[in-house]
Amino acid sequence: MLGKRVLNDLSAYQQGMQISEVKRNYNLDRIVKLSSNENPYGFSDKVKEDLKIDEQPFELYPDGYAYDLRTKVANKLTVGPDQLVFGSGSDEIITFICRAYLYEGTNTIMATPTFSQYKHHALIEGAEVREVPTVNGKHDLANMAKQIDEQTKVVWLCSPDNPTGEIIQQNALELFMEQCPNDVLVILDEAYYEYVPYSFQLNLHESLEKYPNLVVLRTFSKIYGLAGLRVGYGISSEVIAEKLNVVRGPFNTTSLAQRAVQSALDDDEFIANTKKLNLEVKNTFKAFLDELNWGYYESFTNFLLVKTPIDADKTTHYLLERGFIVRSGNALGYPNTVRITIGLEQDMKELQLVLRQLQKDVDEEVIK
Numbered sequence: 001m002l003g004k005r006v007l008n009d010l011s012a013y014q015q016g017m018q019i020s021e022v023k024r025n026y027n028l029d030r031i032v033k034l035s036s037n038e039n040p041y042g043f044s045d046k047v048k049e050d051l052k053i054d055e056q057p058f059e060l061y062p063d064g065y066a067y068d069l070r071t072k073v074a075n076k077l078t079v080g081p082d083q084l085v086f087g088s089g090s091d092e093i094i095t096f097i098c099r100a101y102l103y104e105g106t107n108t109i110m111a112t113p114t115f116s117q118y119k120h121h122a123l124i125e126g127a128e129v130r131e132v133p134t135v136n137g138k139h140d141l142a143n144m145a146k147q148i149d150e151q152t153k154v155v156w157l158c159s160p161d162n163p164t165g166e167i168i169q170q171n172a173l174e175l176f177m178e179q180c181p182n183d184v185l186v187i188l189d190e191a192y193y194e195y196v197p198y199s200f201q202l203n204l205h206e207s208l209e210k211y212p213n214l215v216v217l218r219t220f221s222k223i224y225g226l227a228g229l230r231v232g233y234g235i236s237s238e239v240i241a242e243k244l245n246v247v248r249g250p251f252n253t254t255s256l257a258q259r260a261v262q263s264a265l266d267d268d269e270f271i272a273n274t275k276k277l278n279l280e281v282k283n284t285f286k287a288f289l290d291e292l293n294w295g296y297y298e299s300f301t302n303f304l305l306v307k308t309p310i311d312a313d314k315t316t317h318y319l320l321e322r323g324f325i326v327r328s329g330n331a332l333g334y335p336n337t338v339r340i341t342i343g344l345e346q347d348m349k350e351l352q353l354v355l356r357q358l359q360k361d362v363d364e365e366v367i368k
């Protein structure tokens with residue numbers, strides 16, 4: 001059966017290895033997964049306390065409009081409820097944007113490398129993809145602005161960026177927005193927003209008011225620790241949110257997930273604690289990398305893109321054999337790097353031992 005022709009050139013998302021798969025393949029009992037930037041501290045206890053499974057009406061369809069969740073998020077962000085669109089992860093919002101705004105004859109602009117899903121879904125919709133190389137792991141906003149023309153419909157900005165963790169600062173964003181025509185949508189993907197130090201966080205309210213073409217993406221998958229429940233959202237003008245809601249499936253987020261993320265929103269302490277612990281463990285790990293003389297990108301997130309002394313796939317394999325799953329930078333567009341999620345303190349200490357041994361093996365030419 002023939003699908004869209006472009007599908008012949010694309011492949012399904014290559015996820016990182018699963019814990020069970022590594023256990024099976026490498027005959028290991030204990031695995032530390034540091035490949036998908038999940039929260040190693042889990043999620044708020046409030047979610048467990050509030051979710052009384054026996055009382056959930058699973059026989060009923062969920063509220064597709066997600067009224068309760070919408071009201072809660074709107075109040076928290078001080079935006080109107082109809083400025084929001086909810087998706088099965090922010091991944092799904094990316095598909096809504098592409099479906100609603102891109103088609104053959106249009107083009108879309110993004111950094112390269114960056115999060116893979118913008119390009120993937122833009123190509124499926126038949127749009128031309130204009131990729132602008134990053135400079136030292138940062139978006140080259142001046143060159144991205146130069147790529148905009150009459151056919152440009154969407155520009156993608158990822159801040160903090162995946163996989164480097166680098167951010168776009170408010171003044172740079174504003175400069176870019178001033179150069180961008182009002183009818184070009186600018187997507188600011190802030191999946192790791194809550195990890196960013198307060199002084200670098202974007203002023204959402206002000207930005208949305210100033211720039212009616214801005215769409216901000218957030219998620220419950222990262223610091224909230226609820227990746228398995230799949231809830232992300234977009235914040236924009238009501239006009240854009242309405243368009244995105246048109247392409248949204250009628251019941252795209254589950255009642256269970258809607259309920260759970262509301263409880264998670266009530267626990268600011270869990271978020272503050274995770275942020276604090278992540279920073280402490282990240283700083284210790286950075287000091288260790290400095291000692292080893294391994295470079296890394298400045299990251300405002302819960303992961304680090306680390307430069308390796310040998311090929312990234314070899315490093316990834318070396319770590320896998322020893323029970324650590326990390327992401328090879330080869331697949332992410334940054335050869336000779338690995339992306340490592342900042343895990344629990346003890347796990348990171350064990351990782352340091354393995355990395356120290358790796359450096360020794362390289363020095364002694366046991367591996368090349």
Ligand SMILES: Cc1ncc(COP(=O)(O)O)c(C=O)c1O
Pocket residue numbers: 036037088089090091092115158161162189191218219220221227230231232
């Ligand atoms: C930059 C960025 N955007 C979006 C996503 C998608 O997250 P989710 O669909 O779980 O909300 C991810 C996940 O890794 C990400 O790193």
